[in-house]
Amino acid sequence: MRAVLAHASAPPLPAGAVDRLMARIATEPRQAGVMPFAPRPRAPRAAFWRHAAAPLAASLALGVWLGASGRVDFVLPNAVTGGVALIDDAPVDDLGGVGDAYAGEGLT
């Protein structure tokens, strides 16, 4: 397809076309009320977050590291840093009691 389309005519730009356009533009009135573009002011919040992102990320990383290493456990409440109660009951498979019902009636 491209090989065939490549043989379509290539329209030459008429000589002086841009000059004629600009000559016409020179006589064209502007539409009333055209205001020059005023670049939209950047929202200050976006700038704030851009500058705050790095310190916040560093703070998060430091917090994770300190928490993981236990270096600041002494400032944390015991509920957080204290021992964890171990539940070592045998796992309960039959919470519904269906097994007991079967066992009671001698069924399998």
Place this chain on the structure above:
Amino acid sequence: MPDAGLLEASAGGSHAAFAEIARRHYQPVYRLVWRMTNGAADAEDMAQEAFVKLWRNPTQVRDAAALKGWLMRVAANAAIDRGRKPRGTALDHAPDVVDPQARPDAPLDRAQAARLVDARIASLPERQRLALSLVYFEGLSNIEAAAVLEVSVDALESLLARARRGLKDSLSAGWRELLAGLAETGQ
């Protein structure tokens, strides 16, 4: 300077900035109109109209980065409107004059091939022709061309597929001869 800066300066009344916009974008806009109108004599007027419309109110271009696409859309719409208006018999609609010395079995030369391809492109429905012109001749990406046509990329691809199929069908009689002729003349 990017288009956005030139557009801003133009909105402030700078002829020099607008001249730079014209230098950058006039040629592709003119080519598009020329193809859409099959080389009509008033193609230059239609291309001019798009730029005049821009000059009158540059702020109507919302996305300065898409200025070229905006100009192409305005110019293409003008060309489509022109095609829909009833007109007298224009030269470009007049039947081709047959060269009595031309042999029907002779391989096509470059000019004949160009005329054949131009005529087949001109016979496509206007939106298919526009899609084809934007993507194949002006080198716009599918996304850019879809924006000019104000359709989705899927819809653009559908237009392109139909245009290709339409061209192949309309050229089916002369397709092999065309390719053979082009190969024979080494073009």
